[in-house]
Amino acid sequence: MAVCTGCSLLCDDIEVSIDGRRITKTKNLCRKGFGRYRSLASDRSVPRVDGRQAGIEEAISRAAEMLRNAKRPLLFGWSCSTLEAQRKGIELARRTKAIIDDTSSICQGEIMDMVIRKDIPTCTLDDVRNYGDTLIFWGCDPSSSHPRHMSRFSYFPRGEKLQRGHEEDRTAFLIDIRTSPTAKILAGNFIQISPGGDADLIEAMLAVLDGKIPRVRDKKAMISMMNRLKKADMGVIFPGLGLAYSLKGRMDRMKALVDRLNETTRYNVIPMVGHYNMRGFNQLLFDETGFINRVSFADGVDHGPVYSVVEASKSCDLALVVGSDPISSLPAGIAKALAGVPMITLDPHRTLTTELSRVVIPTALSGIEAGGSALRMDGVRIEFDPIVKSEYPSDEEVLSKILEEI
Amino acid sequence: MKVTIVTFRDIFQSEAQEVDRFGEDYRRMSAVVFLDKSDAAKAGIKDGSNVLVESDNGRVVVVARISEDTHPGLAFMPNSPWSNQLVPAKTDDTRIPSYKSISATISVTDDKIPTVEDLLRELVS
Amino acid sequence: MVSAMEIYQLTPKLNCKKCGLPTCMAFAVALLAREKQIEDCTPLLEPKYEAKLKKLREVMAPIAGATETGLVIHEDRCYGCGNCVVACPVNVANDPKGSAIGLGPKSDRVILVVEDGVVRCLNPKECRRFGPNRILCNLCTATCPSKAIEFV
Numbered sequence: 001m002a003v004c005t006g007c008s009l010l011c012d013d014i015e016v017s018i019d020g021r022r023i024t025k026t027k028n029l030c031r032k033g034f035g036r037y038r039s040l041a042s043d044r045s046v047p048r049v050d051g052r053q054a055g056i057e058e059a060i061s062r063a064a065e066m067l068r069n070a071k072r073p074l075l076f077g078w079s080c081s082t083l084e085a086q087r088k089g090i091e092l093a094r095r096t097k098a099i100i101d102d103t104s105s106i107c108q109g110e111i112m113d114m115v116i117r118k119d120i121p122t123c124t125l126d127d128v129r130n131y132g133d134t135l136i137f138w139g140c141d142p143s144s145s146h147p148r149h150m151s152r153f154s155y156f157p158r159g160e161k162l163q164r165g166h167e168e169d170r171t172a173f174l175i176d177i178r179t180s181p182t183a184k185i186l187a188g189n190f191i192q193i194s195p196g197g198d199a200d201l202i203e204a205m206l207a208v209l210d211g212k213i214p215r216v217r218d219k220k221a222m223i224s225m226m227n228r229l230k231k232a233d234m235g236v237i238f239p240g241l242g243l244a245y246s247l248k249g250r251m252d253r254m255k256a257l258v259d260r261l262n263e264t265t266r267y268n269v270i271p272m273v274g275h276y277n278m279r280g281f282n283q284l285l286f287d288e289t290g291f292i293n294r295v296s297f298a299d300g301v302d303h304g305p306v307y308s309v310v311e312a313s314k315s316c317d318l319a320l321v322v323g324s325d326p327i328s329s330l331p332a333g334i335a336k337a338l339a340g341v342p343m344i345t346l347d348p349h350r351t352l353t354t355e356l357s358r359v360v361i362p363t364a365l366s367g368i369e370a371g372g373s374a375l376r377m378d379g380v381r382i383e384f385d386p387i388v389k390s391e392y393p394s395d396e397e398v399l400s401k402i403l404e405e406i
Numbered sequence: 407m408k409v410t411i412v413t414f415r416d417i418f419q420s421e422a423q424e425v426d427r428f429g430e431d432y433r434r435m436s437a438v439v440f441l442d443k444s445d446a447a448k449a450g451i452k453d454g455s456n457v458l459v460e461s462d463n464g465r466v467v468v469v470a471r472i473s474e475d476t477h478p479g480l481a482f483m484p485n486s487p488w489s490n491q492l493v494p495a496k497t498d499d500t501r502i503p504s505y506k507s508i509s510a511t512i513s514v515t516d517d518k519i520p521t522v523e524d525l526l527r528e529l530v531s
Numbered sequence: 532m533v534s535a536m537e538i539y540q541l542t543p544k545l546n547c548k549k550c551g552l553p554t555c556m557a558f559a560v561a562l563l564a565r566e567k568q569i570e571d572c573t574p575l576l577e578p579k580y581e582a583k584l585k586k587l588r589e590v591m592a593p594i595a596g597a598t599e600t601g602l603v604i605h606e607d608r609c610y611g612c613g614n615c616v617v618a619c620p621v622n623v624a625n626d627p628k629g630s631a632i633g634l635g636p637k638s639d640r641v642i643l644v645v646e647d648g649v650v651r652c653l654n655p656k657e658c659r660r661f662g663p664n665r666i667l668c669n670l671c672t673a674t675c676p677s678k679a680i681e682f683v
Contacts (some may be wrong), residue, residue, distance in 0.1 A: 026647055028644075035422070177477075335490065
């Protein structure tokens with residue numbers, strides 16, 4: 001059995017047939033995961049130093065030299081690296097007095113912070129499968145982003161206490177702006193809101209829980225949903241990016257709702273983390289510094305918005321990017337600032353970021369060419385071994401060598 | 407036509423990104439905006455025509471598609487370097503960009519859809 | 532998807548019984564249910580029906596891959612999410628330690644599996660829509676996010 005690092009479900013029931021370095025057949029991979037496996041043979045990055053092709057060793061030495069000379073380096077990415085690589089990354093940040101941040105800074109950081117601090121109750125996906133009888137998918141579209149979420153854990157499978165399957169034992173609601181593919185499956189329980197309408201919906205839900213009339217158009221539907229939510233033995237809320245962006249800066253309102261629901265029954269929250277080991281990085285950095293992201297080691301440990309990738313891209317004098325493509329995923333105005341900074345990039349593939357990097361170090365694809373461990377979106381640790389031999393070093397090996405040379 | 411752009415994830419586009427983010431498949435599935443049927447009719451935009459999408463932050467040419475579902479006033483774009491041309495670089499105190507709520511105007515154009523390389527050239531210009 | 536009436540319009544409408552059925556409409560229904568082949572209608576193979584034959588082959592092409600139960604998989608639309616694999620009552624009954632609890636199938640008696648990112652149909656005869664006691668189960672289509680499975 002192999003593990004898929006295509007998303008933060010880290011599916012560990014993947015069967016793969018291999019002929020040398022070629023994958024000939026896979027079982028149980030979704031379309032997205034199969035894409036990741038296919039990428040083994042596509043558009044791999046090549047080692048580069050100052051615009052010309054170089055050897056990996058030379059690229060590593062140049063990276064170490066650049067990091068040694070940098071005054072205010074930013075170490076960014078991390079959510080597509082193993083825990084072992086992330087640990088080295090945090091060590092490297094300490095040694096170079098760098099700013100370190102990960103992709104949670106531009107997506108699920110706020111709610112993940114609450115989960116890791118235990119400000120908001122959570123559980124494992126196995127608990128959801130066994131006991132989660134009432135589900136709220138909020139601002140997410142698991143069918144597209146985490147294709148096996150509903151079939152492996154949350155909605156369709158039989159669980160210990162839920163033997164009759166989704167038709168009788170589980171109720172799932174979807175709150176979203178867009179009539180997504182998931183909305184087609186959950187059509188009867190789809191609550192469509194306007195952009196930014198999440199906060200108002202939370203207030204309406206709280207009003208019903210307090211026995212007041214909610215200020216929404218369809219009062220009856222809202223009251224009936226809340227009655228169903230109250231009847232849960234174990235409820236689970238899955239907040240996605242839709243909620244993260246709509247409720248940014250006001251995530252305490254989500255906490256208020258979860259706290260209120262927990263007065264009568266058990267409700268847990270599992271954020272729909274995108275990249276396969278974002279949660280791992282957040283947990284590791286939290287264990288070491290007390291913060292999940294946006295940390296500076298320039299003078300002890302400091303934390304704040306000024307150390308976010310959005311700000312640091314404008315203020316750093318060097319960026320080390322590991323397993324991420326910020327030039328692609330940041331707003332163009334911020335990507336432009338980052339493009340003006342000398343970049344060192346570790347990535348298995350050619351990306352927009354490698355194209356603009358001064359130093360490129362190709363790395364092994366974790367889960368396929370490199371082993372290690374990672375934290376699933378629910379915090380469960382999943383270990384994996386490589387399934388094919390690789391000519392590329394892992395992130396962990398590259399970072400170890402950089403650390404040795406600094 | 408004025409709209410609010412909301413970005414989203416599409417599994418086929420995610421798959422194309424995994425396989426080759428410089429490829430034609432990825433561009434075809436990324437450089438696209440889904441419009442409400444009546445909105446598009448009012449603005450005289452046909453399915454498959456090139457449109458210029460402009461926000462306060464930037465502009466980008468993509469293909470217009472007409473949605474099966476109705477969503478007047480809203481337009482959906484897969485999250486990609488193309489949609490990121492429009493996302494405001496200025497953020498609030500949270501320093502989290504507004505990827506899913508972008509005020510924009512959409513109009514028919516004869517201009518071409520940029521490739522990833524075009525977008526990169528613009529970044530370093 | 533093509534209907535029996537559309538197929539009927541493309542038959543010779545002779546009610547000649549050469550196919551073994553009493554009427555061309557019955558033949559159209561049988562063709563849709565894959566109980567008969569196009570070639571079972573011998574008059575249709577005559578030159579004067581050439582255009583109808585060509586058109587009939589065209590409309591039947593999309594369902595050529597249908598299994599005996601009428602199940603058609605559109606691989607190009609499939610997400611490989613496995614909702615159908617886990618929701619299928621036969622998969623659940625035959626594979627309690629695999630698909631029933633959300634994992635990849637561990638039994639070779641399952642109907643639906645996901646291979647190379649898309650769903651495949653393995654044992655169509657196990658489907659509840661097959662055989663004398665068939666029922667119109669639709670759990671695999673109702674749980675699909677992209678209409679990748681259809682019954683014809």
